[in-house]
Amino acid sequence: MKVNENILISSLTTMRLGGPARYVLEVEQPSEIPDAYGFAKQYHLPTFVMGYGANTLGHDEGFKGAIIINRMRGITESTTDDGSTMIKIMGGEYWDNVVAYACERGLTGIEAMSKIPGLAGAAPVQNIGAYGQDISDTFVEAEAYDSVTDSFVTLSKADLQFSYRKSILNTTAKNRYFIISITIALKQGTMPRPFYNSIEKYITEHSLTDFNPQSIRSIVTQLRANKLPDPLEIASAGSFFHNVYLTEEAAEAAADKGYPVHHGKDGYKINSGWLIEQCGFKGKLLHGIRVSDKAALVLINESATSYNDLAKARSEITGKVYDKFGYWLEQEPVEIQ
Numbered sequence: 001m002k003v004n005e006n007i008l009i010s011s012l013t014t015m016r017l018g019g020p021a022r023y024v025l026e027v028e029q030p031s032e033i034p035d036a037y038g039f040a041k042q043y044h045l046p047t048f049v050m051g052y053g054a055n056t057l058g059h060d061e062g063f064k065g066a067i068i069i070n071r072m073r074g075i076t077e078s079t080t081d082d083g084s085t086m087i088k089i090m091g092g093e094y095w096d097n098v099v100a101y102a103c104e105r106g107l108t109g110i111e112a113m114s115k116i117p118g119l120a121g122a123a124p125v126q127n128i129g130a131y132g133q134d135i136s137d138t139f140v141e142a143e144a145y146d147s148v149t150d151s152f153v154t155l156s157k158a159d160l161q162f163s164y165r166k167s168i169l170n171t172t173a174k175n176r177y178f179i180i181s182i183t184i185a186l187k188q189g190t191m192p193r194p195f196y197n198s199i200e201k202y203i204t205e206h207s208l209t210d211f212n213p214q215s216i217r218s219i220v221t222q223l224r225a226n227k228l229p230d231p232l233e234i235a236s237a238g239s240f241f242h243n244v245y246l247t248e249e250a251a252e253a254a255a256d257k258g259y260p261v262h263h264g265k266d267g268y269k270i271n272s273g274w275l276i277e278q279c280g281f282k283g284k285l286l287h288g289i290r291v292s293d294k295a296a297l298v299l300i301n302e303s304a305t306s307y308n309d310l311a312k313a314r315s316e317i318t319g320k321v322y323d324k325f326g327y328w329l330e331q332e333p334v335e336i337q
């Protein structure tokens with residue numbers, strides 16, 4: 001285990017905010033995980049498991065505890081009797097390397113989730129998803145360390161209780177498990193048609209006819225490059241708010257008011273980016289935080305110097321959206337505290 005002291009959280013997160021973390025413990029093999037938790041216990045420190053920091057925000061006062069990071073890498077595969085390919089990925093592997101690996105082998109199931117920044121261990125936490133695919137669609141199980149019982153466990157798909165951007169890992173069992181590896185089941189083939197709206201639109205505009213995991217990956221890569229900031233160049237946490245999910249009754253009422261309500265596999269929703277745009281925030285700079293002019297759901301840290309700046313920008317946005325529409329926007333990134 002590598003022990004680092006007083007590391008700025010701003011250097012560990014893509015939003016690039018946050019003061020020093022007392023300890024950052026980097027775990028390179030499963031046997032070191034109990035040591036990391038033991039170390040924190042010995043000094044009475046709270047713990048926070050982090051990956052790439054693409055969905056995490058640090059506070060100005062930092063974290064008087066131990067951040068534990070999974071540095072275990074590697075991908076292994078096996079075939080099952082029904083022809084599925086089981087891929088076991090160590091949690092420290094960069095997620096997009098996993099998608100590239102699968103697409104090169106002609107495997108379908110995660111190609112629409114190309115270019116989502118982050119590590120594989122974080123993928124089940126908020127049930128990552130994009131362009132019509134979620135990790136829960138192919139997820140089989142995770143190997144994890146349970147910090148409450150101090151034991152190694154296997155968590156099945158049913159155990160994790162996935163829903164839109166949620167699992168037990170960011171709700172009822174937040175901060176409890178350290179994900180060591182995940183296993184997903186993929187198949188040879190192509191995603192079923194119709195593809196997600198924006199993929200279909202791209203196909204029509206570019207008169208494309210050849211579809212396989214690799215070509216869908218190229219389309220998604222292009223779509224994302226046009227819309228989303230590259231975390232290596234621009235500081236952001238991606239979509240800052242969840243979309244607004246509605247009951248059927250509320251969806252009917254919203255549609256009557258002329259709001260664009262979408263009905264998908266997760267239920268009725270309004271794109272929060274649309275709500276923010278309608279409030280006139282798209283492209284605006286608020287306390288050093290830029291509301292992206294390409295996707296209003298994305299907040300960019302252009303010149304904010306503190307978490308406090310971000311908090312002020314967030315409060316202006318959520319307040320105005322609530323006053324205008326009566327919906328309270330829920331933040332997507334997790335806070336280390």
Ligand SMILES: Cc1cc2nc3c(=O)[nH]c(=O)nc-3n(C[C@H](O)[C@H](O)[C@H](O)COP(=O)(O)OP(=O)(O)OC[C@H]3O[C@@H](n4cnc5c(N)ncnc54)[C@H](O)[C@@H]3O)c2cc1C
Nearest residue numbers: 051052053054055056117118119121122128129179237238
């Ligand atoms: C530009 C941009 C675009 C994005 N686009 C998308 C998108 O299209 N779809 C989408 O779903 N998300 C998207 N995100 C959000 C982010 O990419 C995902 O949430 C990703 O899974 C975060 O991975 P990470 O390793 O950075 O996690 P972190 O931010 O480090 O951690 C996120 C959460 O997971 C927990 N965690 C991390 N690793 C482990 C582990 N090994 N064991 C247990 N818990 C762990 C942390 O405690 C925290 O609660 C985007 C972010 C950015 C910056």
